[in-house]
Amino acid sequence: MDGILLLKSNMSDKGVVCLRAAMDKETKITVIGGGASGMTAAIFAARKGAKVTVLEQLPKVGRKILATGNGRCNFTNRNIDISKYHGKKAKFAYSVLSRFGFLDTISFFEDLGLHYTEEDGRIYPASLQASSVLDVLRYEMEHLGVEEVCDAKVDEIKKDGRGFLLRIKGKSPIICDKIIIATGGKANPGLGSKGSGYGLAKSLGHKIVEPFPSLVQIKLEYPYLKRMAGVRLTGRASVIKEGKLLREDIGEIQFTEYGVSGIPILQLSRQIGEHKEPDVNLVLNIDMFPYISKEDLLQLLIKRCNLRKDKPLDISFIGLINKKLINVILNESGITEVRIPCSRVSKEQLINIANVMKSWSFKIIGTKSWSEAQVTAGGVDVTDIDNKTLESKITQGLYFAGEIMDIDGDCGGYNLQWAWATGYSAGTNSGV
Ligand SMILES: Cc1cc2nc3c(=O)[nH]c(=O)nc-3n(C[C@H](O)[C@H](O)[C@H](O)COP(=O)(O)OP(=O)(O)OC[C@H]3O[C@@H](n4cnc5c(N)ncnc54)[C@H](O)[C@@H]3O)c2cc1C
Known part of the structure; x- marks a missing residue:
């Protein structure tokens, strides 16, 4: 691609700056998706000297970050561990997280001026404002000269010689050397991610593990739910399939008109998506007094x-x-x-x-939908991604970062840690 003179159409077109001048040796990287992982990838690629553009379909980058941790952004956890991550090949996460773990996240953000506070291992910005996290990322992107192009939805990617051609809705196409797909999954589509990245990844040869909502409320069939709605208790919740315990968690459980909510419930929701085949009998068991024997x-x-x-x-x-x-x-x-x-x-x-108080059983009928989910289980099959560089094993110059991959974490800062860690690897390795 180097040395090719490229045509750029409309330079004044909503800030889309073009592309490539003759004999320009700088690596041009386009990050698709301006979420947590995309912005981190952009920063690390730019620190390696690459010319980076972030394309974001929404009018602003980082919209989801603002909604995290109830507006406080639980951005990592002191207890980062592979057991907190899930997916068909969850071990893939090990290599990524060992390259960029809890301490790396803390020092990355401290270097950007963000101090932190801690609650039971959960890490929040000292300001308790999710906007602080977004702001420091944006300032760093600006400082490094990363170009941010919003209202830019990538509809199509074509391999173009050694580089890529990106078609963007309502804008001129972009040509670049490498791309990082950081488009998120399908969770909470109102905040941007609607799953369009899966189609892009597929078009470049990747397989998708069927996505389903995770970290989401559980729906129950029980005659007294209306009467119980609003009740909170500290209990142990367990999901049981045909008599076999799948997972349990302790914490505050809230009854609602449709079923149950609360952190321990969100933690169990993945198991329901995973075992949702018809005729499978899934039961939620609640121990109302987990710290007292029967x-x-x-x-x-x-x-x-x-x-x-x-x-x-x-x-x-x-x-x-x-x-x-x-x-x-x-x-x-x-x-x-x-x-x-x-x-x-x-x-x-x-x-x-x-x-009954020690083992109260409810019939599970499913989970709430994508619009309530905090994270996506499933996504781009990681078998075809290099676990050190996050480069595609199928298409050279294509990298992945964040939730788009078939790895999801527990509630408690693990998903944003995944976004920072994958952003680091994809950015650093593509930027060279
Ligand atoms: C309500 C809520 C609260 C949460 N709280 C926490 C928490 O406290 N701690 C934690 O660790 N995790 C939390 N999570 C999960 C966490 O926010 C995500 O896992 C993480 O933000 C994923 O980052 P990402 O960059 O991979 O994807 P996203 O943040 O989804 O970013 C993807 C971006 O790509 C853009 N995009 C998509 N397709 C295209 C396209 N074709 N072209 C251009 N742009 C595109 C989207 O608009 C979006 O901005 C929460 C999630 C939700 C919904």
């Missing part, structure tokens, strides 16, 4: 009943569990007369109640 809970219920012999059974549960749950739990335990005095309650009935 026997100790039973003793507690017996003691509470003995202390309130004349009181109705339902009243004896006030102060132990949320009021909205009392009748539901009693009904679930086979007790229809919830007003009987505690003195008339048998030990067997209390055992039934303790059993």
Whole structure:
């Protein structure tokens, strides 16, 4: 490609600057997608001396970053570990994260002027503003001369000799030496990523592992959900398939009209997408007292009943569990007369109640949709990507960064860590 004189059409066209002058030896890299991974890739490629352009389909870059961590951006986690990452070939993440781990993220952002604060290993900007993360990335891109072109949706990529030709909706085409596809997945399409990157990757020979929503709320079939909506409790949630435990997590669980939400629920949602075949019986089990054994809970219920012999059974549960749950739990335990005095309650009935509280079962009917999901499970099959450079093994000069690949992380800063780490590798290796 070097040395070819290129035609650039309309120089005034919304800031699309052209391309290539004769005998220009600088590597021209186009990053498709101005999200967390694309901006990081652009910074590292530019630090290597490449001339970098970021194409973003939205009017501004980094829109999703602003929504992360409820506007606070949980941008990494002290406990980065391969066990927090998933995908058909999850081990692929190991090599990437060992090249750019937690400390690398911290020092990358500290160099950009971003200090951090920590909550149980979750790392946030000291300002507690997601916009700080976006701002420092943008300032660094500007400082390095990275060109940012917004309202630029890449519709088509063609291999063009040793380089690439990119067709952009409503703009002149771009020709460049290398490209980094950082278009994200399908999660939360309102924030930009709608899955268009999969088509681009496919057109260059890549396979896609069927994407499905992850880190998303779970839908249940249960007759009392309306009554329970709004209740929060600290419990252990487990997903069980045909009697076999798939995954469990402890934390605050929230009941809603459609099912359940909360961090432990989001963590389990991947297992549901993974096992969603028809006729598979998936059950959500909730232990309302994860820190007490069943026997100790039973003793507690017996003691509470003995202390309130004349009181109705339902009243004896006030102060132990949320009021909205009392009748539901009693009904679930086979007790229809919830007003009987505690003195008339048998030990067997209390055992039934303790059993329900320790192992309350719900039929899972699915997860909420893409619009509620925080991340995409599935994506570009990593078998065809070099785990050191993130260059395609199929198309030379093509790199990938971020959520577009078939790797997704747990809730807690792991997905943004993946974005920074893949941005680093794709940027550094393409920039040389
Ligand atoms: C509500 C919410 C909260 C979250 N909170 C956290 C959190 O606190 N911590 C954490 O670690 N993770 C969090 N995540 C996940 C995390 O934000 C993502 O995993 C991460 O931002 C992915 O970065 P990315 O660069 O790969 O993709 P994206 O951020 O999705 O960026 C891709 C960009 O590419 C653009 N694009 C797409 N197609 C094209 C095209 N054809 N041409 C041009 N541009 C295109 C999109 O508009 C988008 O701007 C959250 C996600 C959501 C939705």
